[in-house]
Amino acid sequence: MTENNQEYPLLIAQAGPLEGQRWKINAPLTLGREKDCQIIIPLRQVSRHHSRVSPSPDGAIIEDLGSKNGTYLNGGLVQEPAILTDGDEIQISLAQHFIFLSSDATMPLESLPLEMQKRRLRVDSGARRVWVLDQEVEPALSASQFNLLQALYTQTGAVIPRTEIVEAVWGKSAQGVTEQALDALVRRLRDRLGELDPNWEYIVTVRGHGLRLDNPPVVRL
DSSP, rough: OTTTTOOOOOOOEEEETTTEEEEOOSSSSSESSTTTHHEEEEEESSSOOEEEEEEOTTTOOEEEEEEESOOEEEEOOSSOEEEETTTEEETTTTTTTEEEEHHHHHHHTTTTGGGGGSSSSEEETTTTEEEETTEEOOOOOHHHHHHHHHHHHTTTOOOOHHHHHHHHHHHHTTTTOOHHHHHHHHHHHHHHTTTOOOOOOOEEEEETTTEEOOBBBBOOO
């Protein structure tokens, strides 16, 4: 089978300066700031040689190359090489976001416009901007609303304890923040997102545990 017909996993850039670009993982891909990297991310917070994604007999593997600001897989810091699975989210210094698609998902996506590969909600952490179904949330979210959304977005799909969310939103002022204050903030953020997408509940309450962000890919036919 020729390379043109061979299925390979894909790495697709989402929020960040490389948004919209994609790469086949048919050879090791080094991500970083240097010109000799296969994926060059022109951001100061990205290390010269930040991380690497490589094919292997067991599947694509991601590893951090001793970066200063870290490589994150589904919100967790990559400390040892890890095998990627379909739909995994990768963040380089929490600045450039990627999504990994396994070879099983590659062929149908190759024929789809890139717009079909994006998730319902996207966050640009650096610019503090938010899009819902490709519509920007305007006026911009308040600082506390954005901090809440960012805390959930960096660990999409994971249940985040309420205490961790309170600390992420209010920082040093978290002591004394009541349950009612957090609930009110969650309601306001749900209302803002619902203005653009009333048919989807992004912020899910998991009773007794915390909150999680439900942010699946969206496909427009």
